[in-house]
Amino acid sequence: MSYRYIGNKTRLLPILLDSFKTVVKDGATVADIMCGTAAVSEALRTAGYRVIASDMMTFAAHHARVRLLLSEKPEFTGTGLGRYAGVLAHLNQLKPQNGVFHKEYSPDGVPENGSDPRKYFSGENAGRIDAITAQLNQWQQAGALSETENSLLRHDLVLASNRVANIAGTYGHHRSKWGTSALASLELRPTTLLNGHRTDHIVHQGPAETVAPLIEADLCYIDPPYMKRQYAANYHIIETIARGDSPEAVGVSGLRPWRDQYSDFCSKVKIRDAFRMIFNLAQCDQFMISYSEDGLLTEEQLMELFSEVGTVSLQKIPFTRFRSNAGGQGGTVIEYLFHIKR
Ligand SMILES: C[S@@+](CC[C@H](N)C(=O)[O-])C[C@H]1O[C@@H](n2cnc3c(N)ncnc32)[C@H](O)[C@@H]1O
Incomplete structure (x- = not known):
């Protein structure tokens, strides 16, 4: 499935899976609570894990159901x-x-x-x-x-x-x-459809902060937005296709009213408490968090925040920047992969 989705981890999958493997046993339950295209969820399923996938967007829940719950037509x-x-x-x-x-x-x-x-x-x-x-x-x-x-x-x-x-x-x-x-x-x-892999997975839809109490897992992977721009605004049209509704089209770009899908992870002021809610509510002793060097919080700020929860380690992965057809920065950026153990 090719999909130009900002922050999708398709190219990072081998590294992510290697890292997950070092911290959980075969067949463990792994949550992917900002699953987007569900590329990571699908890779986890293929690797034999039980997956709990979730995202606040409706289209992401459709992708996750297709990539996790089906094995035949x-x-x-x-x-x-x-x-x-x-x-x-x-x-x-x-x-x-x-x-x-x-x-x-x-x-x-x-x-x-x-x-x-x-x-x-x-x-x-x-x-x-x-x-x-x-x-x-x-x-x-x-x-x-x-x-x-x-x-x-x-x-x-x-x-x-x-x-x-x-x-x-x-x-x-x-x-x-x-x-x-x-x-x-x-x-x-x-x-x-992926054939021959387990299907005992769970898909939720909603803000991770609300879904967190439903998460009982050996590892929780969090891949939040790292910029101010909201996914609900960037992908408003596929959200409408996914819901099949007829919302008001606002402004020059025709945005659907998307405030109900506003993400606190896109706000420098709110992001820390949003993370804390997940850490406090999820029944999980280990977290892995992807973040970009280009993101709203710096490596030091993230270290300080995650250290409130437990022992933190950090892997730095060089990665090619997302580029739109219109241009953009290009070049290499460091992608962080934090691991927290309570
Ligand atoms: C970096 S993308 C995830 C990409 C995904 N790992 C992939 O490979 O496609 C971030 C995702 O977080 C979701 N998101 C943002 N804020 C959220 C929140 N508070 N709760 C749940 N999902 C959220 C967005 O809808 C978006 O799909």
């Missing part, structure tokens, strides 16, 4: 369309509709708030997102989809939309000119 009996391939074929041939995506996020629509038409998707692709979402919502309301079936189809729609979105890295803004991939036709593609 669901039956999709409630749809009456045959199995996975039949369902995707049906969704791929639906006629475009004039829904919220067509209106708010394509140049063929007229935004409700009087902003200039937005160019996140071509009119055709936006109308297809609307049509597929309407069908998924209808199935869901009729009880025709199980939770994992619903997550699999919404996960596929998020990935299909990512491939044709007219953006430079995040959904904070659309591009003014059309990129070649944005003019291609949106297509749902079947996800290859």
Whole structure:
């Protein structure tokens, strides 16, 4: 699954797994409480651990369910369309509709708030997102989809939309000119499911500070945002696709109202107490925390904070910076991996 998601740990997986292995036994329970794309959760599953995954974003919960809870294609009996391939074929041939995506996020629509038409998707692709979402919502309301079936189809729609979105890295803004991939036709593609690995995992959705009391694990991995910019703002459009709702589109960029998914980890003032809540509430004696040298808190500030909990050690990993198509800093940055033992 390729996915341009800020801070995703795909390239760090071998190092992370090596480090996890040194502190927990085979088959241990490991929590990944800011799981994002669920790349780390999936690697943990493949390595034989039992995983508790969580994130505050809806799309992340869909990714986690797909990557942790499924090992074969669901039956999709409630749809009456045959199995996975039949369902995707049906969704791929639906006629475009004039829904919220067509209106708010394509140049063929007229935004409700009087902003200039937005160019996140071509009119055709936006109308297809609307049509597929309407069908998924209808199935869901009729009880025709199980939770994992619903997550699999919404996960596929998020990935299909990512491939044709007219953006430079995040959904904070659309591009003014059309990129070649944005003019291609949106297509749902079947996800290859992990086969032959345990499925006794748990997926939660919500702020880590709220989910923490539900976490009973041998190790808790925390991969927080490290910048001020909120994930809910950067990825507002895939959150709407994941929820299938029709929120108000605010401002020039058409952001969904996202305050309910504001993260205290993006605030220099609030981040320490947010960490403390997790440490206090999770039933766990070990934590591993990823953080960037570019982040809001320095190595020294983090050391001081984590030392309140127990013994801290630090591994420093050189890493290539995230770069959007529009440019960005590039170069190498140090990625921190802290380990705390109570
Ligand atoms: C650096 S990314 C995680 C990337 C992930 N490890 C991956 O490989 O894709 C940070 C994640 O933290 C989530 N997040 C931010 N604040 C949160 C909070 N308070 N509780 C739960 N999740 C939060 C964001 O939605 C985002 O997915």
